[in-house]
Amino acid sequence: xxxxxxxxxxxxxxxxxxxxxxxxxxxxxxxxxxxxxxxxxxxxxxxxxxxxxxxxxxxxxxxxxxxxxxxxxxxxxxxxxxxxxxxxxxxxxxxxxxxxxxxxxxxxxxxxxxxxxxxxxxx
Numbered sequence: 635x636x637x638x639x640x641x642x643x644x645x646x647x648x649x650x651x652x653x654x655x656x657x658x659x660x661x662x663x664x665x666x667x668x669x670x671x672x673x674x675x676x677x678x679x680x681x682x683x684x685x686x687x688x689x690x691x692x693x694x695x696x697x698x699x700x701x702x703x704x705x706x707x708x709x710x711x712x713x714x715x716x717x718x719x720x721x722x723x724x725x726x727x728x729x730x731x732x733x734x735x736x737x738x739x740x741x742x743x744x745x746x747x748x749x750x751x752x753x754x755x756x757x
Contacts, residue, residue, distance in 0.1 A: 660750045662692055667743040674736045682736070686726050689739060693719040718742055 653661070666688050673681035697719035699705060700712040707715075722742060728734035 656750050656753065660747055663743050663747045663750070666692055667740055667747070670736050670740055670743075683730065686729060686736070686739075689743070690723060690726055693722040718746075 666685060669685035670682065670689060672678075673685050697716050700707060700715045700719075705712055722739060725734060725738055729736050729739065
């Protein structure tokens with residue numbers, strides 16, 4: 635098999651479906667939320683810190699995206715997402731300090747995942 639055939643097989647594989655931006659976001663939220671749940675319940679503090687860091691990074695990306703004037707989402711929705719990003723940042727600090735649980739972060743991520751699923755179903 636030559637390089638061209640290998641490339642064609644790699645890029646034309648039906649086992650690797652093309653994901654939409656919404657699908658990528660849903661996967662990121664799902665993966666990170668699962669890690670938060672797993673590490674919080676197993677008392678794996680180092681793992682929880684890593685999962686919370688990843689969650690903060692995701693929410694920072696969302697905040698930057700919705701703060702962009704060229705973002706196509708309705709202004710009200712952009713403002714609500716930005717508020718959730720701010721809340722997530724603050725609440726994560728409380729979780730890391732041991733003064734709050736990660737439950738609120740998980741609930742927010744699950745609500746976002748539900749919205750992404752429902753939005754995908756209507757399009």
